[in-house]
Amino acid sequence: MSATTNTERTGLPASGTARKREGGLLGRGVVVGYLSLMVLIPLAAVVWQSTQDGTGGFVRAITNPAAIAALKLTFLASLAVVVINAVTGTLIAWVLVRDQFRGKGAVNSIIDLPFALPTIVAGLTLLVLYGPKSPLGLNVAYTKASVVMALLFVTLPFVVRAVQPVLLELDTDMEEAATSLGASGLATFRRIILPNLLPAILSGAALAFARSVGEFGSVVLITGNQPFKTQVASVYIFGQVESGETANAAAVSVVLLVISLLVLFVLGLINRWGTRHDR
Amino acid sequence: MIARLSLRVLALGYLALLLVFPVSMIFVRTFGNGIGAVWEAVIQPDALHALWLTLFVAVIAVSANTVFGIACAMVLVRQNFRGKAVLNAILDLPLAVSPVVIGLALLLIYGLTSPVGAWLAEAGIRIVFSTPGIILATIFVSLPFVVREVMPVLREIGTEQEQAASTLGASSLQTFRLVTLPAIRSGVAYGIVLTMARAIGEFGAVSIISGKLSGRTETLTIYVESSFQRFDIVGCYTASLILALIAISTLLLTNLTKPKEEY
Amino acid sequence: MGITAHRVSKRFGDFVALDDVSVEAPTGSLTALLGPSGSGKSTLLRVIAGLERPDSGEIFIADEDKTRMPPQKRGVGFVFQHYAAFKHMTVFENVAFGLKIRKYPKAVIRKDVHELLELVQLEGFANRYPSQLSGGQRQRMALARALAVEPEVLLLDEPFGALDARVRQELRAWLRRLHDDIHVTTILVTHDQEEAMEVADRIVLMNHGTIEQVGDPQDLYEHPASEFVMSFVGPVNRLGDTFVRPHDVEIQLHSNGSTSEAVVDHLVYLGFEVRVELTLNDGRGLWAQVTREDARQLELEPGKIVHVRMVHSKVFGEQRKSSLPHS
Numbered sequence: 001m002s003a004t005t006n007t008e009r010t011g012l013p014a015s016g017t018a019r020k021r022e023g024g025l026l027g028r029g030v031v032v033g034y035l036s037l038m039v040l041i042p043l044a045a046v047v048w049q050s051t052q053d054g055t056g057g058f059v060r061a062i063t064n065p066a067a068i069a070a071l072k073l074t075f076l077a078s079l080a081v082v083v084i085n086a087v088t089g090t091l092i093a094w095v096l097v098r099d100q101f102r103g104k105g106a107v108n109s110i111i112d113l114p115f116a117l118p119t120i121v122a123g124l125t126l127l128v129l130y131g132p133k134s135p136l137g138l139n140v141a142y143t144k145a146s147v148v149m150a151l152l153f154v155t156l157p158f159v160v161r162a163v164q165p166v167l168l169e170l171d172t173d174m175e176e177a178a179t180s181l182g183a184s185g186l187a188t189f190r191r192i193i194l195p196n197l198l199p200a201i202l203s204g205a206a207l208a209f210a211r212s213v214g215e216f217g218s219v220v221l222i223t224g225n226q227p228f229k230t231q232v233a234s235v236y237i238f239g240q241v242e243s244g245e246t247a248n249a250a251a252v253s254v255v256l257l258v259i260s261l262l263v264l265f266v267l268g269l270i271n272r273w274g275t276r277h278d279r
Numbered sequence: 280m281i282a283r284l285s286l287r288v289l290a291l292g293y294l295a296l297l298l299v300f301p302v303s304m305i306f307v308r309t310f311g312n313g314i315g316a317v318w319e320a321v322i323q324p325d326a327l328h329a330l331w332l333t334l335f336v337a338v339i340a341v342s343a344n345t346v347f348g349i350a351c352a353m354v355l356v357r358q359n360f361r362g363k364a365v366l367n368a369i370l371d372l373p374l375a376v377s378p379v380v381i382g383l384a385l386l387l388i389y390g391l392t393s394p395v396g397a398w399l400a401e402a403g404i405r406i407v408f409s410t411p412g413i414i415l416a417t418i419f420v421s422l423p424f425v426v427r428e429v430m431p432v433l434r435e436i437g438t439e440q441e442q443a444a445s446t447l448g449a450s451s452l453q454t455f456r457l458v459t460l461p462a463i464r465s466g467v468a469y470g471i472v473l474t475m476a477r478a479i480g481e482f483g484a485v486s487i488i489s490g491k492l493s494g495r496t497e498t499l500t501i502y503v504e505s506s507f508q509r510f511d512i513v514g515c516y517t518a519s520l521i522l523a524l525i526a527i528s529t530l531l532l533t534n535l536t537k538p539k540e541e542y
Numbered sequence: 543m544g545i546t547a548h549r550v551s552k553r554f555g556d557f558v559a560l561d562d563v564s565v566e567a568p569t570g571s572l573t574a575l576l577g578p579s580g581s582g583k584s585t586l587l588r589v590i591a592g593l594e595r596p597d598s599g600e601i602f603i604a605d606e607d608k609t610r611m612p613p614q615k616r617g618v619g620f621v622f623q624h625y626a627a628f629k630h631m632t633v634f635e636n637v638a639f640g641l642k643i644r645k646y647p648k649a650v651i652r653k654d655v656h657e658l659l660e661l662v663q664l665e666g667f668a669n670r671y672p673s674q675l676s677g678g679q680r681q682r683m684a685l686a687r688a689l690a691v692e693p694e695v696l697l698l699d700e701p702f703g704a705l706d707a708r709v710r711q712e713l714r715a716w717l718r719r720l721h722d723d724i725h726v727t728t729i730l731v732t733h734d735q736e737e738a739m740e741v742a743d744r745i746v747l748m749n750h751g752t753i754e755q756v757g758d759p760q761d762l763y764e765h766p767a768s769e770f771v772m773s774f775v776g777p778v779n780r781l782g783d784t785f786v787r788p789h790d791v792e793i794q795l796h797s798n799g800s801t802s803e804a805v806v807d808h809l810v811y812l813g814f815e816v817r818v819e820l821t822l823n824d825g826r827g828l829w830a831q832v833t834r835e836d837a838r839q840l841e842l843e844p845g846k847i848v849h850v851r852m853v854h855s856k857v858f859g860e861q862r863k864s865s866l867p868h869s
Contacts, residue, residue: 024358031351035369038419042384043372049387088293095290099283107291109530113298115473116526116533118480118500121519124507125301128308135304153297185282207374214377216483217500221507234379234483241383241487250387253380260375264368439626442593443684445613446620447640447691457639461630 046257050250061251069228070236071255073147077232078212081151082205089159090201096160097167114156119217122153127222142224147232150218155208162204163197170196199274203267210263214256305523309516320517325494329502330521336410336498337478340417344474348425349460349467355426356433373422381419382487385412408490413498416484421477425470432466432538433459468536476529479522544569544727545590545695550599552585559585560596561751567695567744570725572718574742576732578774582751583731587697590729591618604694619688619726623700625680627672633659633683634668640691658686661720678709682716689726696728702737714741735775739763747771769858779828783857790853791830793818793840801849804828806842818842820850 050058061067096108114122126149128134131141140146170193178188216234223230231239233256240249309317320326351370355363373381389396389406399406406412440462444454460467482500489496491505499518506514545567552560560582567573575583588594590601592613600609608616628636635642637658641651659665662682672680681701688696701717702710718741721728732738738745739759747754747762747770755767766772772785779786794801803823810817816837818830830850832840840848 024354027350027354028358028360031347031354032366034347035351035366038415038422039369039372042381042388042419043376045387045393046380046384088290091286092290092294095287099287101287107294109534110294110298112530112533113302113526116476116480116529117302118482118503118522118526120482120500120503121305121480121522121526122301124503124515124519125305125523128304129301149297153301156297210375214375214380216377216379216486220504234377237377237379237383238483238487241379241386246383246387249383253377253383256377256380260372260377264371264375268368436629439622439624440628442613443620443622443626443628443687444639446591446593446616446618447687448614448643449639450614453643458628464630 043257046250046253048250049246050254052247052250057247058251058254061248062255064248066227066231067233067236067248067252070231070233071252073144073231074213074233077144077147077151078209080148081155081212082209084148084152085155085159085208086201086205089156089204090163090197093160093163093167097164111157111160114154119154119215120220123150123218123221126150126153126218131222141222142226142230144230146222147219147230150222151212151215154215154218155211158208158211159201159204162200162207166197166200199270202270203274206263206267206270210260210267213259302523305516305519309513309520312513316513317517317520320511320514321521323514325497326502326514326518328494329497329499329518332410332413332497333479333499336413336417337475339414340421340478341471341474343418344422345425345467345471347422348470348474349429349463351426352429352433352463352466353459356430357438370423370426373420378420378481378483379487382416382484385416385419385484385488389415407488408492408496410496412488413485413496416488417478417481420481420484421474424473424477425467428470428473428538429463429466432463436462465536465538469533469538472529472532472536476526479525544571544604545729546600546602547586547590548600548602550586550589550596550601552582552589552594552596558751560589563599563748563751563753565746565753565756567727567729569727571743572721572728572730572741573744573746574730574732574738575746575748576735576738576774577748577754578733580750581748583733583748584699586748587699587729587731590695591620591697592616593620617694619691619693619696621681621684621688621696621698621701623703625672625677625684625704627680627684629672632669632671633664633675636672636683637687637690639687644691654690655686658690661689662686676709677705678713681705681713685720689724693726696726698728698730700731700733703732710737717741739775747774749774766856772856777831781826781828784852784855785857786828786852786855788817788829788831790855791820791828792851792853793830793832793836793842794849794851795840797849801851804848804850806844806846806848808844809837809842816842820848822850 050061053061062071092111096104096111126146127141129136130138130146130149132139140149174192174196175188178192183191214234215232216238219225219232220235223232223235225231225235227236233252237249237252237256240246240252351366355366386407387393389399389412391397391400391407396406404411406415436459440458441454444458445451449457480500481498482504485498485501486504489498489501491497491501493505497505499522503515503518503522506512506518545565547563547565550560550563551558563582563586565573565575565586575586577583585594589596589599590603592601592608592611596609600607602608603616603618613620628639631639634655637655638651641654646654656665656668659668662685664679664682664686667675667679667683672683675683685701698717702713705713714737717730730738730742742759744756744758745762746756749770755762755771757765762771762775766775769785772778773780777788779788779791797803804820806818807821807827808819810819811834814834816832816834818832818837819827820830821827828850832842842848
């Protein structure tokens with residue numbers, strides 16, 4: 001067989017493992033390269049473009065009355081949506097986990113529909129049922145309420161899917177202990193279950209918020225996109241782009257980007273807080 | 280008992296009003312004018328082109344993001360390096376950023392007034408207002424799904440099977456092909472379904488980057504909006520119906536491919 | 543086809559897993575690497591297999607320096623504690639894996655795999671999936687898989703650790719018989735001293751990344767080199783500096799010059815043997831192991847005064863055949 005070789009004192013890696021390490025670096029490089037090309041560089045371009053007219057231009061772009069109105073509407077509507085979702089999402093998750101009825105499986109699948117359905121189609125379906133030609137006679141089109149409705153549609157799954165697994169894993173022992181100590185159903189829910197669900201509800205809410213502030217497709221049809229009335233930030237940005245005002249569009253986009261990053265950051269904190277008892 | 284029933288009614292009622300009734304209306308309204316009108320709408324050249332373009336773009340985006348997704352999952356789960364947290368955070372961006380901002384971003388980079396865009400135009404490559412731009416936008420928005428679905432599966436299977444394969448003589452490539460890949464296939468399949476759904480449904484970013492040129496750069500979602508603006512109601516509903524059917528098939532597929540979990 | 547590890551060191555961050563360790567496993571032997579968790583035994587095994595890189599030192603397998611070779615080329619068979627079964631392949635495909643990699647013809651693979659399945663008594667299970675097998679069956683499959691490629695050495699990392707006590711017993715005996723049949727140089731890592739004593743020709747006892755003692759089971763038991771070895775390899779009483787095995791504590795009813803007085807505290811009936819817990823006059827406790835017969839003849843019961851004497855004892859440094867001070 002082959003002659004033995006000397007190994008240096010520093011113990012050079014076995015050749016196979018060295019190849020594996022290079023492969024790992026290659027993989028890492030490819031991944032980082034792809035991400036940079038597809039995600040980072042384009043987003044950086046937005047930030048860059050927003051500074052094209054200098055700080056003055058940036059401030060003017062975001063303090064423009066129409067822009068402020070759009071941002072305000074977006075922010076408030078998203079907040080409202082998040083609060084509503086916190087309640088309805090928890091309710092739906094509760095019913096899906098704790099209740100039993102025929103067709104529960106189908107209902108569970110439907111929750112994901114807003115994830116699967118294109119936003120423009122979602123908006124259209126809401127317009128058909130709750131717009132001018134509504135068979136129910138209910139017309140909320142072109143109102144601020146329509147903004148909230150569209151956002152509720154697209155953000156439906158977030159809180160539900162965040163709460164479900166936590167509810168599933170929740171030790172019923174705690175609830176049984178509470179009941180044996182005399183707590184009513186509501187008290188048990190308030191004092192035992194809710195605190196344990198809170199991190200999940202908050203993280204679902206944060207995701208819903210991030211989604212809401214940027215939502216575009218579902219609002220374009222049903223809101224009428226009226227500036228100062230029913231125009232959300234994303235539609236405003238779109239308008240600016242169409243008019244060739246890319247610096248303005250970029251400036252408002254940066255505001256949205258900052259909000260998104262903040263939400264992601266807060267999400268990280270919520271997740272760490274939520275797992276504090278697991279460590 | 281009453282409490283349980285009322286909760287159920289509330290939850291189901293909310294879902295019905297917000298989700299089920301609106302979506303069902305599409306089915307009702309589409310066939311309101313008869314099947315003939317629907318068929319006419321389907322075979323419109325612009326509609327067919329939109330459908331074809333949508334599927335074409337989706338397939339490319341899915342392929343690219345699947346290869347990337349598996350590679351990225353391997354890097355994040357099997358390797359340790361500084362900046363791993365940053366990489367993780369960047370992966371979340373496509374889900375947190377508004378599609379309109381994404382469209383603007385791509386426009387800024389590849390638009391004809393930008394250095395990159397101008398240089399590419401000289402080489403005869405057009406990105407904005409053309410299919411390549413739509414592809415890039417679609418890749419951006421559907422980027423994280425395969426990674427995110429493969430990561431937990433990869434973490435769960437651990438490295439022992441791969442180590443066993445190496446002691447049995449398999450090279451890294453053979454190990455990946457024969458042991459790792461089959462083991463993560465449920466995560467990959469589910470990720471692909473999610474990516475596909477997101478790719479087909481993209482609207483905002485594509486609106487900006489495609490220029491919405493009928494018959495040329497209109498995807499099916501854009502066709503829904505443009506036919507609506509043209510008052511081509513049947514065309515609009517028909518395209519929506521097709522998209523809704525695709526969405527429902529997606530739901531069924533996710534049920535089949537989802538890595539074993541309970542609800 | 544022996545194995546030699548020469549001056550191997552390995553650290554993980556601040557933790558020293560192996561500190562200048564040298565070990566030899568002679569051709570055809572079954573050597574156990576025994577020790578508590580953190581002793582470095584698994585790390586050493588994995589270094590031998592090529593699954594870990596040592597910081598320094600060499601590994602020789604069959605007189606060839608394989609330190610720089612990847613696991614694929616070392617000719618080792620490795621069996622993991624949690625089986626590492628290829629879950630998506632059948633038992634047949636699992637066992638055939640190494641042969642398939644080496645591109646053996648299908649007919650040869652079929653024949654070899656079936657022979658191996660017979661060897662490990664899994665003949666009927668070829669088309670089952672690992673999830674349909676019990677833990678013991680999975681481990682036998684893992685062994686067959688490792689043996690399929692005719693490795694020069696067989697490395698087993700706590701192979702029975704995840705199994706029930708009874709299955710463990712059965713597989714231990716089975717492994718011993720298997721080894722007697724095929725004589726592949728084998729290294730077995732275990733923290734279970736009973737397992738090592740029962741199965742191995744030689745035991746390498748490790749602690750904190752170094753070797754405490756090497757020898758055959760009897761050696762380690764009767765001539766332990768240190769306090770650690772003596773306590774690890776069998777039950778032991780410690781009285782100050784003196785160490786006594788419970789079965790070396792002789793209980794008598796009457797004093798003679800060389801015994802000490804003690805009170806019986808408690809008797810534990812362990813089937814054939816009885817554990818007698820005693821307290822000496824100076825308050826120190828110890829326990830003795832006697833047969834049922836002896837316990838009956840001595841009419842042992844709690845509270846009874848007896849006289850004990852140590853047949854053998856050890857103080858590390860010298861050996862004495864002495865007893866306790868006179869009472």
